[in-house]
Amino acid sequence: MKILKNVSLKKYNTIKIGGPASIIYFPENHSEIKSIKNILKKRKTLILGNGSNIAFKDIGYKNDLVCFKKLKNSLSLIGTNNIYASAGVSCAKLAKFAHRHSIPGFEFLYGIPGTVGGALRMNAGAFGSEIWDIVQYVTILDKKFDLIKLERSKFNFSYRRVDMKGISAFVDVFFKINKNRKFQRSLLDEFSVKRKKTQPINQWSSGCIFKNPKKDISASALIDNSNLSETRVGGIYISNKHCNYFINDGTGSCNNLEKLIKIIQLDIHKQHSIRLEKEICIY
Ligand SMILES: Cc1cc2nc3c(=O)[nH]c(=O)nc-3n(C[C@H](O)[C@H](O)[C@H](O)COP(=O)(O)OP(=O)(O)OC[C@H]3O[C@@H](n4cnc5c(N)ncnc54)[C@H](O)[C@@H]3O)c2cc1C
Numbered sequence: 001m002k003i004l005k006n007v008s009l010k011k012y013n014t015i016k017i018g019g020p021a022s023i024i025y026f027p028e029n030h031s032e033i034k035s036i037k038n039i040l041k042k043r044k045t046l047i048l049g050n051g052s053n054i055a056f057k058d059i060g061y062k063n064d065l066v067c068f069k070k071l072k073n074s075l076s077l078i079g080t081n082n083i084y085a086s087a088g089v090s091c092a093k094l095a096k097f098a099h100r101h102s103i104p105g106f107e108f109l110y111g112i113p114g115t116v117g118g119a120l121r122m123n124a125g126a127f128g129s130e131i132w133d134i135v136q137y138v139t140i141l142d143k144k145f146d147l148i149k150l151e152r153s154k155f156n157f158s159y160r161r162v163d164m165k166g167i168s169a170f171v172d173v174f175f176k177i178n179k180n181r182k183f184q185r186s187l188l189d190e191f192s193v194k195r196k197k198t199q200p201i202n203q204w205s206s207g208c209i210f211k212n213p214k215k216d217i218s219a220s221a222l223i224d225n226s227n228l229s230e231t232r233v234g235g236i237y238i239s240n241k242h243c244n245y246f247i248n249d250g251t252g253s254c255n256n257l258e259k260l261i262k263i264i265q266l267d268i269h270k271q272h273s274i275r276l277e278k279e280i281c282i283y
Pocket residue numbers: 014046047048049050051052053054068087111112113114115116117118119120121122123124125126168169170171200201205206207208281
């Protein structure tokens with residue numbers, strides 16, 4: 001198993017923020033996961049996917065990190081009812097795989113730059129769909145660090161959250177193929193074009209910084225209408241393409257990011273009595 005010590009965490013998140021990591025383990029299969037049970041058992045050990053919704057503090061992360069990105073990239077059709085994916089598979093690869101097999105319902109995942117494991121943890125979604133909509137079973141690592149297969153009905157999830165009670169990590173997943181749904185060959189490209197038009201996908205960011213406070217109130221619209229849309233703190237600024245994306249110009253720090261988050265939260269609360277909740281995870 002690959003193990004890295006004293007590496008910069010900037011390499012392991014898409015907003016390129018953070019000090020050094022003491023140690024990162026990269027298990028590649030179930031037996032390597034089992035071999036680091038004692039590491040995973042530690043309360044402060046953190047699981048990392050592709051780092052597309054994470055920023056690390058400037059002092060770095062002193063506890064152990066376990067990255068599932070190198071988990072054997074298995075992705076396969078199971079009969080005609082399921083797609084199997086390990087937690088390390090990228091959402092884009094999964095969407096393309098389903099598209100190649102003319103399977104509908106996975107197109108929304110194409111532009112989400114995370115792993116399947118990270119997407120399950122965040123209940124990632126786009127264009128009106130969320131990942132838990134298409135799950136049938138999930139293999140998890142429970143709090144005793146045993147691998148257990150659980151049905152979707154055992155999970156409690158809602159917009160950008162899943163209840164992690166009893167769960168340490170998502171290891172792999174069986175998605176359900178919906179045979180009543182019609183496959184639209186052009187949908188993947190349509191979503192991709194929409195995303196490119198409305199989101200700064202080629203800049204260093206973590207996607208949306210805040211959750212939408214209500215179904216019909218977007219955090220982006222609140223910021224856009226607040227006179228704060230051009231605010232910058234150090235090297236972190238609000239994207240002019242999408243106000244809920246904060247961009248690192250290459251010099252930004254976690255301290256800059258947290259200050260900008262505070263400024264926006266305070267202002268939106270003052271103006272609308274709405275408390276914007278962070279979607280980004282900061283450790
Ligand atoms: C340009 C851009 C566009 C984006 N667009 C969207 C979008 O449309 N919709 C959306 O929902 N999100 C979007 N995001 C945010 C992000 O891509 C998603 O939240 C994604 O699901 C995170 O996956 P990850 O593998 O990068 O997780 P990470 O960022 O590595 O981790 C996120 C959280 O999940 C935990 N975690 C990771 N893997 C596991 C695992 N296997 N088991 C248990 N916990 C785990 C981590 O500890 C952390 O708490 C976007 C981000 C960017 C940069």
